[in-house]
Amino acid sequence: MLSMERTRKLEIATASVRKFAQVGSTSRAANLLTKFRAADIVVIVEGLGSTDRLGVWKGLRELDSRLASDVLTEMPDKLATSILTQLSPSDVGAVLRSVPVDDAAHLVSLLPDELVDDLREDEDQEKTISPELAGHLAYAEETAGRLMTTNLLALPEQMTVGEATRSLQERADQFEMVFYLYVVDDRRHLVGVLSLRQLLLNPSSTPLRRIMADDVIRVRTHADQEEVAQMIARYNLLAVPVVDDENRLVGLITVDDAIDVLREEATEDIYALAGVAVEERIGGSPIRSIRLRLPWIYVNLLTATLSVTVIHLFEGTIAEVVALATLMPIASGMGGNAATQALTVVVRGLAMGEMSGTSNARVLAKEVIVGLGLGVGAGLAGALIAAWWFGNPVLGLLLGLALLVNMIVAAVAGTAVPLGLRGLGLDPAAGASVFVTACTDMTGFAAFLGLATMFLSYLK
Amino acid sequence: MLSMERTRKLEIATASVRKFAQVGSTSRAANLLTKFRAADIVVIVEGLGSTDRLGVWKGLRELDSRLASDVLTEMPDKLATSILTQLSPSDVGAVLRSVPVDDAAHLVSLLPDELVDDLREDEDQEKTISPELAGHLAYAEETAGRLMTTNLLALPEQMTVGEATRSLQERADQFEMVFYLYVVDDRRHLVGVLSLRQLLLNPSSTPLRRIMADDVIRVRTHADQEEVAQMIARYNLLAVPVVDDENRLVGLITVDDAIDVLREEATEDIYALAGVAVEERIGGSPIRSIRLRLPWIYVNLLTATLSVTVIHLFEGTIAEVVALATLMPIASGMGGNAATQALTVVVRGLAMGEMSGTSNARVLAKEVIVGLGLGVGAGLAGALIAAWWFGNPVLGLLLGLALLVNMIVAAVAGTAVPLGLRGLGLDPAAGASVFVTACTDMTGFAAFLGLATMFLSYLK
Numbered sequence: 054m055l056s057m058e059r060t061r062k063l064e065i066a067t068a069s070v071r072k073f074a075q076v077g078s079t080s081r082a083a084n085l086l087t088k089f090r091a092a093d094i095v096v097i098v099e100g101l102g103s104t105d106r107l108g109v110w111k112g113l114r115e116l117d118s119r120l121a122s123d124v125l126t127e128m129p130d131k132l133a134t135s136i137l138t139q140l141s142p143s144d145v146g147a148v149l150r151s152v153p154v155d156d157a158a159h160l161v162s163l164l165p166d167e168l169v170d171d172l173r174e175d176e177d178q179e180k181t182i183s184p185e186l187a188g189h190l191a192y193a194e195e196t197a198g199r200l201m202t203t204n205l206l207a208l209p210e211q212m213t214v215g216e217a218t219r220s221l222q223e224r225a226d227q228f229e230m231v232f233y234l235y236v237v238d239d240r241r242h243l244v245g246v247l248s249l250r251q252l253l254l255n256p257s258s259t260p261l262r263r264i265m266a267d268d269v270i271r272v273r274t275h276a277d278q279e280e281v282a283q284m285i286a287r288y289n290l291l292a293v294p295v296v297d298d299e300n301r302l303v304g305l306i307t308v309d310d311a312i313d314v315l316r317e318e319a320t321e322d323i324y325a326l327a328g329v330a331v332e333e334r335i336g337g338s339p340i341r342s343i344r345l346r347l348p349w350i351y352v353n354l355l356t357a358t359l360s361v362t363v364i365h366l367f368e369g370t371i372a373e374v375v376a377l378a379t380l381m382p383i384a385s386g387m388g389g390n391a392a393t394q395a396l397t398v399v400v401r402g403l404a405m406g407e408m409s410g411t412s413n414a415r416v417l418a419k420e421v422i423v424g425l426g427l428g429v430g431a432g433l434a435g436a437l438i439a440a441w442w443f444g445n446p447v448l449g450l451l452l453g454l455a456l457l458v459n460m461i462v463a464a465v466a467g468t469a470v471p472l473g474l475r476g477l478g479l480d481p482a483a484g485a486s487v488f489v490t491a492c493t494d495m496t497g498f499a500a501f502l503g504l505a506t507m508f509l510s511y512l513k
Numbered sequence: 514m515l516s517m518e519r520t521r522k523l524e525i526a527t528a529s530v531r532k533f534a535q536v537g538s539t540s541r542a543a544n545l546l547t548k549f550r551a552a553d554i555v556v557i558v559e560g561l562g563s564t565d566r567l568g569v570w571k572g573l574r575e576l577d578s579r580l581a582s583d584v585l586t587e588m589p590d591k592l593a594t595s596i597l598t599q600l601s602p603s604d605v606g607a608v609l610r611s612v613p614v615d616d617a618a619h620l621v622s623l624l625p626d627e628l629v630d631d632l633r634e635d636e637d638q639e640k641t642i643s644p645e646l647a648g649h650l651a652y653a654e655e656t657a658g659r660l661m662t663t664n665l666l667a668l669p670e671q672m673t674v675g676e677a678t679r680s681l682q683e684r685a686d687q688f689e690m691v692f693y694l695y696v697v698d699d700r701r702h703l704v705g706v707l708s709l710r711q712l713l714l715n716p717s718s719t720p721l722r723r724i725m726a727d728d729v730i731r732v733r734t735h736a737d738q739e740e741v742a743q744m745i746a747r748y749n750l751l752a753v754p755v756v757d758d759e760n761r762l763v764g765l766i767t768v769d770d771a772i773d774v775l776r777e778e779a780t781e782d783i784y785a786l787a788g789v790a791v792e793e794r795i796g797g798s799p800i801r802s803i804r805l806r807l808p809w810i811y812v813n814l815l816t817a818t819l820s821v822t823v824i825h826l827f828e829g830t831i832a833e834v835v836a837l838a839t840l841m842p843i844a845s846g847m848g849g850n851a852a853t854q855a856l857t858v859v860v861r862g863l864a865m866g867e868m869s870g871t872s873n874a875r876v877l878a879k880e881v882i883v884g885l886g887l888g889v890g891a892g893l894a895g896a897l898i899a900a901w902w903f904g905n906p907v908l909g910l911l912l913g914l915a916l917l918v919n920m921i922v923a924a925v926a927g928t929a930v931p932l933g934l935r936g937l938g939l940d941p942a943a944g945a946s947v948f949v950t951a952c953t954d955m956t957g958f959a960a961f962l963g964l965a966t967m968f969l970s971y972l973k
Contacts, residue, residue: 335862402795
């Protein structure tokens with residue numbers, strides 16, 4: 054299916070499903086959906102009004118409960134949450150039992166705590182939170198343990214190629230995606246890996262031990278999911294095995310999950326730099342967007358109010374030389390730009406795993422030199438513009454100096470804040486831009502107006 | 514290899530390789546490198562000084578020319594370019610001939626035009642730009658045609674499972690990654706797909722036609738690489754086949770290339786929003802960073818100068834009520850924040866392919882409502898702060914009104930600019946933030962100072 058055709062096809066399907074749903078024929082709507090892949094059904098369901106979504110999804114579940122569960126696990130979290138919370142506890146239980154344990158754990162993480170407690174306590178629901186699912190939920194969120202699928206085929210090292218092929222043929226339905234085969238010793242320690250292709254290419258009597266690679270790239274259960282995803286990306290892997298602290302094979306993380314993690318983390322970074330909540334989406338409701346964005350706007354209003362108190366201190370000077378009021382946003386704004394540049398390079402560099410082999414001190418030193426260079430460049434240009442505009446070289450010089458000072462402060466703040474947040478184990482992007490721009494605003498105003506106050510006699 | 518261990522191991526290796534290189538034993542340095550994977554060697558080589566890099570890479574090529582070529586294709590573009598341009602034309606030719614045609618095309622795109630012309634014209638080098646490579650280079654950059662590998666196994670639909678398995682066993686070395694097998698008719702039209710696993714699981718007499726899926730997700734050669742990558746991500750694919758306009762199978766794009774495209778595009782977006790050039794990296798030289806960032810700083814200085822001319826028009830008003838100078842950065846800055854939020858949600862929404870089923874007009878309408886909501890929220894708070902601070906309710910009211918106006922302008926600019934750029938076939942993120950903030954700065958100053966001039970008598 055080509056991309057434009059696909060978009061068109063999905064639009065038509067969305068319109069038809071909506072029409073069916075609105076006249077109450079959810080079964081016809083659901084019937085149409087079964088002709089699509091889960092990822093496409095998600096797009097169609099997203100295009101429906103919130104009242105139709107639940108009905109259509111329930112209709113789909115009656116026709117094909119496996120597909121309905123797949124659709125739920127592939128949905129954006131917000132949508133999945135809204136459907137799950139409208140189901141009865143026993144329906145939620147049925148969904149959780151019908152999906153692989155890693156998907157179940159993810160869905161449980163979306164549920165309100167009370168409902169999870171109900172599911173745990175209810176005797177009839179005992180099997181919903183199975184020991185396996187409970188074990189999965191015991192791993193911290195955003196770790197390899199939480200992300201992995203436990204549904205994998207591990208082959209004993211004594212096996213031959215022929216035995217492995219038969220074992221695979223017998224149990225093939227149970228495994229979603231098989232491309233690497235992991236080899237374990239008799240205590241389930243991970244000792245090697247081979248590809249499906251090697252099974253095809255080697256004589257059936259060959260022992261796996263002879264053809265497997267023993268230098269297996271692996272991750273521990275408590276590894277951060279972003280690190281795991283970066284590793285999969287860096288080594289061009291299709292999957293990476295997850296081991297416990299004793300090197301026992303416990304799970305598998307596939308490349309499709311790694312892609313989701315990388316995209317999610319990129320979105321989080323982009324949003325954090327702009328002060329947008331992770332839950333925001335282009336198609337969401339305006340009320341929700343206002344609720345999500347207003348707190349950030351208030352935080353910014355607060356910091357803006359704090360930084361303009363600096364101007365308030367110099368109102369006497371401004372009253373004498375009004376040109377200062379005109380020029381001061383240049384002194385503050387250019388620092389903000391330079392700080393955003395440094396901040397972005399550092400945040401993205403951390404996200405792309407480019408910090409290996411470079412220390413914090415070296416990055417900071419580099420950015421200070423860059424700040425100095427940009428400060429000289431912007432300072433000279435700013436000085437010339439102001440001197441020419443107001444016909445006063447001293448005014449130009451003062452703006453130039455303020456720009457130089459502020460660009461260096463911008464470099465330090467734009468680098469130190471994300472590195473510091475990360476050093477504290479926090480997200481390097483979150484909230485960084487508000488601190489950093491408050492810093493450059495204050496410095497810009499203080500440096501320019503302070504210098505102007507010192508040399509006031511040359512400005513009048 | 515676990516992640517922390519790996520970082521440590523690579524640091525130690527980098528230090529050893531550097532030491533060997535500095536005493537001139539590039540062969541010992543290279544020998545150490547051969548113990549690592551290509552992706553790790555890239556990290557080690559990145560950690561060396563620029564003078565050592567070329568020597569170490571040449572040493573590696575003498576020991577293992579295939580590995581050296583892999584290292585070159587996996588390097589960041591900047592590094593690969595610096596090594597390639599220091600090689601003799603015949604060495605460049607040797608590298609190009611030793612890698613798959615898609616990698617060769619990528620390396621050619623990094624070379625200066627003169628060198629490429631030399632390679633094309635030189636009789637001895639005739640085979641360097643082979644007809645196959647020339648054909649590959651004919652596809653536009655950033656399209657599926659340019660990204661695809663042409664090195665794939667297509668099976669005729671008349672084949673049986675047994676024949677396919679034998680055919681695969683005979684030619685296995687020629688193909689890098691095989692997980693899907695594509696089935697073509699006798700004019701090479703793509704008609705179906707099956708997985709390697711299905712070959713293992715079906716009796717050898719089964720015709721491929723009977724077990725293949727015929728609804729194959731595919732892309733055309735001229736499809737944008739970002740769309741292709743989004744498709745691979747959405748459908749959790751390991752690869753997607755590329756067809757020409759007549760539906761003939763011509764290539765294959767694998768998930769590892771899709772990951773690189775998605776990360777590259779995310780970086781481009783994050784950088785574009787902050788005014789950072791795509792070539793910037795956290796570990797680059799400060800001089801280079803200054804050269805890359807200064808033009809953007811100058812563009813911003815120019816737009817800042819243009820927006821403060823608005824203030825210049827109202828200097829008379831400011832001279833009478835200096836409190837206006839203190840408060841005006843609030844009116845402009847809050848608009849900038851709101852615009853950045855809208856801009857970011859739209860840019861990321863476009864990049865994530867979330868616009869399907871939503872029209873430009875609907876997104877704009879939503880953002881205007883959000884702008885109105887944020888304007889009322891910020892306007893009320895701003896009005897109260899200003900009225901209380903300066904003890905003047907009219908001053909508060911004017912700041913509140915200016916905030917309301919500016920938040921709506923911010924919503925329109927933050928949405929219309931990226932959508933408009935995309936409508937013109939340009940990158941929605943590139944340069945958007947500078948236009949948008951210039952817009953909100955001017956509106957903020959004009960609305961607040963204009964209103965103040967109209968109601969000046971209430972402010973004194």
